[in-house]
Amino acid sequence: MKKSVFVILMMLIVGSFTGCQKEKAPIASFTYWIEATDNGAVVHLTNTSTNAKKCWWVCKGYDSYYSMPTYDESFEWSPSFTLTTEGWYTITLHIYAKESTETTQEIYIESWMIGNGGGGGGQTTLPTARFSFTGNNQYAPATVSFTNQSLNATSYLWNFGDGATSSSTNPTHTYAAGGNYNVTLTAMNSNGNDQTTHTVTVRNTPATWTLTKFVLTAYPLTDGGDNWDWTDAGPDIYFKLYDANNTLIYTSSTKDDVTESSLPLTWNLSNATLSTLTGTCTIKIYDEDGALDPDDLMGNITFVPAEHCGYNNSTYSWTAGSWSGVWTFSWGY
Numbered sequence: 061m062k063k064s065v066f067v068i069l070m071m072l073i074v075g076s077f078t079g080c081q082k083e084k085a086p087i088a089s090f091t092y093w094i095e096a097t098d099n100g101a102v103v104h105l106t107n108t109s110t111n112a113k114k115c116w117w118v119c120k121g122y123d124s125y126y127s128m129p130t131y132d133e134s135f136e137w138s139p140s141f142t143l144t145t146e147g148w149y150t151i152t153l154h155i156y157a158k159e160s161t162e163t164t165q166e167i168y169i170e171s172w173m174i175g176n177g178g179g180g181g182g183q184t185t186l187p188t189a190r191f192s193f194t195g196n197n198q199y200a201p202a203t204v205s206f207t208n209q210s211l212n213a214t215s216y217l218w219n220f221g222d223g224a225t226s227s228s229t230n231p232t233h234t235y236a237a238g239g240n241y242n243v244t245l246t247a248m249n250s251n252g253n254d255q256t257t258h259t260v261t262v263r264n265t266p267a268t269w270t271l272t273k274f275v276l277t278a279y280p281l282t283d284g285g286d287n288w289d290w291t292d293a294g295p296d297i298y299f300k301l302y303d304a305n306n307t308l309i310y311t312s313s314t315k316d317d318v319t320e321s322s323l324p325l326t327w328n329l330s331n332a333t334l335s336t337l338t339g340t341c342t343i344k345i346y347d348e349d350g351a352l353d354p355d356d357l358m359g360n361i362t363f364v365p366a367e368h369c370g371y372n373n374s375t376y377s378w379t380a381g382s383w384s385g386v387w388t389f390s391w392g393y
Contacts, residue, residue: 269391
């Protein structure tokens with residue numbers, strides 16, 4: 061019997077301590093944003109209070125001439141008020157739990173925000189800035205094209221993130237160096253402006269570009285009516301690689317007596333490395349005639365290495381008139 065009394069007593073003690081826990085005091089807070097419409101300025105309210113069970117919103121205001129006050133109220137958690145008169149307004153949020161508290165913010169409604177509903181007239185819609193772009197994640201120098209998708213705007217300002225700007229509607233911009241660039245578009249009209257930002261990524265240009273394999277799959281079989289080689293056995297083909305400064309970088313071995321049935325021809329290269337990647341480089345293809353006659357220049361292939369910087373051991377197919385083939389390359393920093 062004593063044991064039962066002890067258990068009941070402990071339950072009463074624990075229950076009394078639990079019942080004495082104090083309810084947390086409510087904390088009132090809210091945020092707002094204003095939407096300008098032709099029917100007035102719509103003030104959108106977001107209740108961010110804590111420990112609250114109920115709320116009461118009160119909106120009071122005087123017009124710009126301090127005449128009769130306006131008044132509105134709401135018991136919704138996050139309501140909106142539509143205001144049609146220019147002037148100062150106070151918005152007070154009362155919140156209730158076991159205790160009550162309140163907070164107040166003051167806002168000013170300008171004439172352009174209230175449209176025809178408040179006598180402001182004219183265009184009252186704020187612009188919305190939007191854009192997309194192509195050319196992301198290229199190697200420098202990288203040209204990026206921007207497409208303006210803004211709404212209700214009459215003029216624009218682009219900040220490309222590298223110190224350059226533009227007021228064009230749909231600009232293009234070339235980034236000289238690698239990096240991440242925050243591009244900001246400001247869309248404007250007579251009522252205000254809006255901004256949006258996207259990040260453009262430009263990859264650093266590799267320091268070197270190495271031609272590792274060159275394959276010839278087609279070439280002009282004659283030099284304007286005559287065969288290239290005076291013996292009619294077919295030309296003895298080799299090529300030279302020149303950088304953008306027209307400096308000879310590499311001379312290949314010679315493939316003798318090449319005919320159409322000999323194709324494709326493959327050269328595996330070593331040490332054919334370019335360190336100037338942004339200019340136009342040239343591969344010149346020759347028919348070797350030895351001491352009997354100067355070597356014939358059969359054709360040229362021009363390219364910009366920076367435009368062919370992909371993964372290592374990438375293969376690129378090319379054509380140049382009657383010429384065609386592929387090459388494989390790698391790059392390094």
